[in-house]
Amino acid sequence: MTPPFSLPSGGRYVLRQARVLGAMLPRPLPPLDFDGFAIVDILVDEGAIANIAPYGAVDFGDAPEAFMSGRIVLPLFVDVHTHLDKGHIWRRKRNRRGDFESALAATIEDRSANWTAADVAARMEFSLRSAYAHGATAIRTHIDSVGAQTRISWPVFAEARKRWRGRIDLQASPLFTIEFASDPSHMAEVEAMLDAHGTGILGAATRMAPNLSEGLNVLFTLAERKGWELDFHVDESSDPQARSLKVIADMAIERRFARPILVGHCCSLALQEEDERRKTIDAVARAGLNVVSLPMCNMFLQDREAGRTPRWRGVTALHELRAAGVKTMIASDNTRDPFYAYGDMDMMEVWREGVRILHLDYPFADWAPAVSALPGQAMGLDCGVLRPGARADMILTRARDFTELLARPQSDRIVVRGGEASSARPPDYAELDALEGLAP
Ligand SMILES: [Zn+2]
Numbered sequence: 036m037t038p039p040f041s042l043p044s045g046g047r048y049v050l051r052q053a054r055v056l057g058a059m060l061p062r063p064l065p066p067l068d069f070d071g072f073a074i075v076d077i078l079v080d081e082g083a084i085a086n087i088a089p090y091g092a093v094d095f096g097d098a099p100e101a102f103m104s105g106r107i108v109l110p111l112f113v114d115v116h117t118h119l120d121k122g123h124i125w126r127r128k129r130n131r132r133g134d135f136e137s138a139l140a141a142t143i144e145d146r147s148a149n150w151t152a153a154d155v156a157a158r159m160e161f162s163l164r165s166a167y168a169h170g171a172t173a174i175r176t177h178i179d180s181v182g183a184q185t186r187i188s189w190p191v192f193a194e195a196r197k198r199w200r201g202r203i204d205l206q207a208s209p210l211f212t213i214e215f216a217s218d219p220s221h222m223a224e225v226e227a228m229l230d231a232h233g234t235g236i237l238g239a240a241t242r243m244a245p246n247l248s249e250g251l252n253v254l255f256t257l258a259e260r261k262g263w264e265l266d267f268h269v270d271e272s273s274d275p276q277a278r279s280l281k282v283i284a285d286m287a288i289e290r291r292f293a294r295p296i297l298v299g300h301c302c303s304l305a306l307q308e309e310d311e312r313r314k315t316i317d318a319v320a321r322a323g324l325n326v327v328s329l330p331m332c333n334m335f336l337q338d339r340e341a342g343r344t345p346r347w348r349g350v351t352a353l354h355e356l357r358a359a360g361v362k363t364m365i366a367s368d369n370t371r372d373p374f375y376a377y378g379d380m381d382m383m384e385v386w387r388e389g390v391r392i393l394h395l396d397y398p399f400a401d402w403a404p405a406v407s408a409l410p411g412q413a414m415g416l417d418c419g420v421l422r423p424g425a426r427a428d429m430i431l432t433r434a435r436d437f438t439e440l441l442a443r444p445q446s447d448r449i450v451v452r453g454g455e456a457s458s459a460r461p462p463d464y465a466e467l468d469a470l471e472g473l474a475p
Pocket residue numbers: 116117118177268299368369
């Protein structure tokens with residue numbers, strides 16, 4: 036498809052009459068339209084954003100122009116909850132029933148049979164190339180950290196992080212069910228791998244296990260000793276009795292935990308009694324937890340029963356959390372593995388689907404930072420704002436308003452990195468055929 040605009044090659048140029056959300060500018064520039072967009076001129080110079088001014092307000096002299104005609108420019112995306120180590124195993128290990136339990140069982144089988152360092156590295160690289168082509172600037176992944184896998188996967192992650200430095204900022208959190216936290220030899224392994232290859236984030240998947248508090252105590256204590264952050268998979272279940280979110284929030288408050296905590300999923304919160312939910316949300320807000328919803332994966336796994344049409348979209352009470360002042364965001368989660376059959380590490384898809392599943396559209400602008408600025412803050416990064424002085428990283432679209440932006444997958448978007456249109460494209464699935472057990 037021919038783009039409606041082509042970028043002058045390198046040097047100094049102006050993106051004239053671009054449409055940018057006020058929330059994605061350091062300060063909103065008039066005029067803001069109904070959806071909160073400003074019409075601006077963006078001066079790019081030597082790969083950086085040199086100036087952003089209201090359309091027509093500044094004379095940029097003889098700088099070449101790309102005329103945007105009011106088309107939307109976005110900051111790059113941040114994907115704060117992914118599983119780069121699990122991605123793309125579907126073809127050799129599908130989820131037989133499509134629910135959470137069979138996803139877990141299938142993944143454990145594939146992990147023990149196939150996850151060598153080379154296998155994990157190849158699949159991670161495939162996902163990162165996809166994410167890069169779609170316009171990601173930062174990604175946090177969970178790394179399955181159980182048994183022998185811990186020592187296999189963490190060095191692979193560290194290598195990928197080094198290889199992608201300057202292109203995608205990578206962070207990782209270990210993933211194991213909370214029961215493992217009570218096993219000192221397990222925790223010693225995790226600590227050693229995080230010391231050697233980690234990014235200062237500790238985590239686990241929590242559920243109403245008998246040793247939930249004991250396990251959380253171990254994790255909080257270790258994180259406090261090391262100055263690490265925490266990142267949990269929480270209550271990924273339709274059982275209203277799954278209430279580990281409240282236990283985490285209460286513990287963070289009681290211990291005055293000072294570092295950021297991100298909690299993902301929290302599905303059961305949506306199905307609890309009103310009173311119970313309110314108490315939990317209050318505690319989450321007081322504890323300062325950040326919440327990430329994984330709408331595509333939740334809708335796939337939750338409320339699935341053969342022969343019965345789902346009645347629930349699987350997602351947490353994200354609007355209520357936001358109304359209580361909690362930083363709320365959305366992310367990819369799994370990619371073509373037993374937990375989610377689809378996905379392409381594309382935050383434009385997550386945004387598009389998130390708007391549909393979670394009603395993140397009244398108003399649109401309030402939720403737009405949920406795919407860039409807010410997950411960026413949760414990762415301790417300055418992302419999601421087009422800022423003079425910053426590298427000229429952005430996404431150019433043909434869309435002129437939110438429905439044009441979200442009605443189509445934006446496959447013709449132009450990802451600009453350092454002022455230049457990126458030629459990166461998602462890799463061909465056939466490249467995965469060489470992996471063990473993946474016949475063409
Ligand atoms: Zn996850």
